[in-house]
Amino acid sequence: MVLTSVGVYVHIPFCERICPYCDFAVVARKSIDAIEEENYVAALLAELEIRAPQFELHHLDTIYFGGGTPSLLRPDLIGRIIESLCSKFGGKPREITLEVNPSTLEIGRLPYFIGAGVNRLSIGVQSFDDLVLKRLGRAHRFSDVEDIIPKARAAGFQNLSLDLIFGAPGQTYESLERDLQLLIEHAPEHVSAYSLTVEKGTPFSKADARGQLLLPAEEESLAMLDLVWGRLVEVGYNHYELSNFAKPGFYSLHNRRYWFRKPVLGLGMGACSFDPKSRKAPYGARPENPRDLASYLDSRLACEDVILSADEAAREAVFLALRTSRGLSIQGFIDEFGQGPEEFFGETSRRLVEAGVLNVGSGEVWSLTPKGRRVADSVFLELL
Secondary structure: OOOEEEEEEEEEOEEOOOOOOOOOOOEEOOOOOHHHHHHHHHHHHHHHHHHHHHHOOEEEEEEEEEEOOHHHOOHHHHHHHHHHHHHHHOOOOOEEEEEEOOOHHHHHHHHHHHHHOOOEEEEEEEOOOHHHHHHOOOOOOHHHHHHHHHHHHHHOOOOEEEEEEEOOOOOOHHHHHHHHHHHHHHOOOEEEEEEOOOOOOOHHHHHHHOOOOOOOOHHHHHHHHHHHHHHHHHOOOEEEEOOEEEOOOOOOHHHHHHHOOOOEEEEOOOOEOEEOOOOOOOOOEOOEOOOOHHHHHHHOOOOEOOEOOHHHHHHHHHHHHHOEOOOEEHHHHHHHHOOOHHHHHOHHHHHHHHOOOEEOOOOOEEEEOHHHHHOHHHHHHHHO
16 A cells, blocks of 8 residues: 655744734743643654544654743753654654744753754854844844854754844845855855735734834835845745745755645644545645634644635645745646636736746646746736
8 A cells, every 4th residue: 555645843932022023822931831841742753643543654754842832841841742643654854944033042952863863953143143033023133143054064053944033123235245245155055035025913913003023115026036046046045936046956855745745734822734635625724723822732633624615725726836936736636626727727827827926837737927926926816
């Protein structure tokens, strides 16, 4: 019998502080009480026992610890989760990623995370500029960034991803140029570079509504976008997804699962799964766990089981694939939905082609044009 693969996302919600732009499912903790973290891990493993049968005959390919700040969890507990996942699904994952922030506590734990089985770090640098970091509400400073990267290398990590935010309050084109130069000097294998998005309900959103959030003008934001994309490609990174760049052989295996709609089991508070197709859900399901800690601990599986319709799945398939440099396979779309994307989207697709933002090429792949990549959010609104 042919086995398919599964990736597991493990959400650890604890954060030293909640950044004013963050809308993730997080809880603020200066430090995590030992009993609280043990209880949370016990809840994760209990959820695993109940949810794993839906991924029967799937071998474990990737694990991603996100948050929150998952590196605030003790390394032995990270190791316990990894061991439980490997035991449940069998096999050794190709990639086990842990998100970390530059802090003294987390830097000291790096060798122990290696010992627990982690082989890839995603470091929340965001900026190398102390003023930008302060305005973003980050707890670390430039000196912490300069400390954690060489120590991660010394601990044995050979696969580092650095996060970068641009378009931040008070940020200038020149300060972003300095950020990029410093990032490139550290030579990470992977870079995730995000234009700041003001999410509803966050402190940034409220400040923006009051006219107190001094963001770069649209023209300058686009110039920053061009700078980031152009500079990283220039020095050898493959721009394989709108916000992600990698050296050859270092694409994020776990994140690619989402873009190509491969099965992902999400565990923990606020986690979302990409359940495989079934009789009940012929186009897949997207269960979501409660976003507050008490509800998750009390009712672990009281998740909203969103079963996708053919229409929802088709739009999701196009939106996610168009984010990537590979684009959308037209034949794959036909095989799944019984018609081509041009038939499905009709006039919308013709309008996007005429606007110069969508490329239908030779009839094999749909992709965004260079112009379309710069205004991707507007294109996706049309398609969704």
